[in-house]
Amino acid sequence: MEYIDLHAHMASRTTDDYEQMALTGCVALTDPAFWAGFDRASADSFDDYFHQLTEVEPKRAARVGIRHYTWLCLNPKEADNRALARAVLEKIPKYLDRANVLGIGEIGLNRITRNEVATFQDHLDLAAAHRQIVLIHTPHLEDKYKGTRLIVETLQRDGRIDPGRILIDHAEEHTIGIILGNGFWAGITLYPQTKVSPQRAIDMIERFGPDRICVSSACDWGPSLPIAVPRFALEMRRRGHDEKWIRKIIYENPITFLSQSPRFLIGQKMNDGNGRKAQSAPSGR
């Protein structure tokens, strides 16, 4: 079954992981700019990272037939550093024209400091000025509820970006209602140990319905599973759900959201009834 992983930090994963994803039906993934697990020494490090995200990873993915897309930003884990944020934000516009860049992300909050909120606002300015779609990280664990509310309030006060062009990720039971109820897309990230399991993700989909919800692996350098999305599909079947709902959540919904970027070239024919399959990935350049 074809699927799209909307949140996969492939820059931290091996070629074997790409292969596992291809073998389980992944046709495209999006790789949001992320924290390296340590604070980078300077803004110049981000030139290398943005080069990796826009040039190196698309070629690795193409070797196994997966189309690689990305989102650019300074991630929330480093966003408290305002000097770094200003320097990195200055660099981003020159990368926005690259062929696989879909928008700004994953921006948001980590420990919910005033500096993080200011950096988040700076990224919204950038997204609004360049008419980008946006992927938002919400804090984990005890910070999630407060952080999600602050993010939604900030977006509503700002008002320049249509909520339908924003996906708020890492939604859980106490935040998904706030996200969907205010018109945003909600992402559910599937983790093997610490966060949402496939079972709980399906519970949320049953409660809130299958519209404007995407699931992803959020695989990175930590404990995570690159094939979490097909495992989710397997759990949907175990729960007795129809294949059409599985396809909607793991393939059609990501296409509907991501196609708001003109760069996203998967499944454009999905809605015109001719049943064409997704386009194949580009050959490595």
Next chain:
Amino acid sequence: MERDFLACPLTGTRLIDEYFIENRTRLLDLAAFLDRLDRAADPAADADFRMQAFREGLRVLCGSSGPRVERIQRVFSDPTTEPADGLDQKSACGAYDHSKAGGA
């Protein structure tokens, strides 16, 4: 908020048939964790804000029906609304320390 929902096709009995064993295991794991803490007999463990939230979560778990997961999530959550003035640590720890805030 009312939205369309996607009903689970399985009956209650089918859900038990399919999921009982793995959830029984989870329940035993939880009990084993609490027994382990008892055996450690460390007074600091009882006072630990994470375990206080954990025990409050257990009370919600064993209480009457309702959205238990959502309520337990709220037990662990930071209830404040203002951003912090500075960064204290890089990562969250799973429960909000009410004593740190000087309130509640």
